[in-house]
Amino acid sequence: MTSSAAIMDRYSQVMFPATTPYHGDNPLVVERAKDQYIWDIEGRRYLDFFGGILTVSVGHCNDEITERTMAQLQKLQHTSTIYVNEIMVRLAEKVAELTPGRLQKCFFSNSGTEANETAVLAARMYTGNPVVITLRHAYSGRSMLAMSLSAQRPWRLGGVNDPYVRHVRNPYTFRAPAGLTAEQVVDLCVQDLEETIATGTEGRIAAFMAEPIQGAGGFIVPPEDYFKRILPIVKEAGGVFIADEVQTGWGRTGGKWCGIEHWGVEPDIMTFAKGMGNGSPIGCTIATPEIADAVQGLTFSTFGGNPVTMATTLATIEYMEAHDTPRNCAEQGARMSEKLGEFAAEFPIIGEARGMGLMQAIEFVKPGGMEPDAAITVAFVDTCKEKGLLLGKGGLYGNVVRIAPHLNVGDEDMDIAMDIVAAALAELS
């Protein structure tokens, strides 16, 4: 059998080096996966608590979903949107049913990047204004526009610069000026938004776009009244609100289908990808009827609405409904959050443990201060892998560990994972 090392040697010859895998000199070369487990090509089994970046939402090669994917594959694989298939309509109906407020009309594509492109296009055509305001530490994807919307240096490549994107302060309470309360951090954010509109625009904007919880930014959870205070300013400037639910969607934050519902506000446009399709390539933009209808002219995505992707995604969402995974996210998320809180109190290398539902993070610092510690973050994720647990990294400074198990994770796996996290923390402290 070919070894991991041999495959990596070939990989480096034929792949762009920017697609750097995790785990440095010892990357994980995957052979297969089932439910919560991944096996490498040497036959070692890992408990997956990152799900291909919050994407394999209800288990690898989930039997119930795979069966429906296979059935669709044998029936109708592709037509593009020049013809209609019912499964696409059924999925759009389901998304409209489960999303809040007046969100009703969908555009399907293949990725979060495309979903966000579509959202910005719709906002610009609806308002007749090009300016989009988004948050520092955001991650929106990898097209030129999406990289412009993103506000983390490592993810902005190639001289990217959409002239109409403005970034404002994000509600990152842990890294706000020392001593500020959550309420004062929101005050600062409000002030920055008002100043940006007053000084960096003509007073009118197309959209304010935000992830309810910043994902790649390191699971940054805004204070309770953040969106309620931001949105009136956005509306006053004529803008619509785009909620990027690519990471927070589909129950992950616990108890609600969409992350933004925890903040009691209604977006005008929402975008989804990742966990929506349990690993099939999907992007979805849903908008209010009047915004969707404003996208006049010709646009299409060859694979958007692909019947196999639609069937897999519908099966995924129906599986979530049948197993009430939003409730499981709330329950298991509470257990994980309690454990991580205990670890934060015990280990000074943890600056903060935070999160919501099954979107939990630990931010590493040099003990006794606030200085981000990226080296210990890498060591921690590698140590967990050696102990059989897969986790993710994130944060502008590369010092946040993201823990995001499958939405149907059970007690036993959660306990095993938390034991490994505890052992790795003790080893590295």
Ligand SMILES: Cc1ncc(COP(=O)(O)O)c(C=O)c1O
């Ligand atoms: C919040 C958010 N939006 C958009 C994207 C882009 O999605 P994709 O990689 O599917 O293009 C990502 C990817 O990580 C994301 O986390």
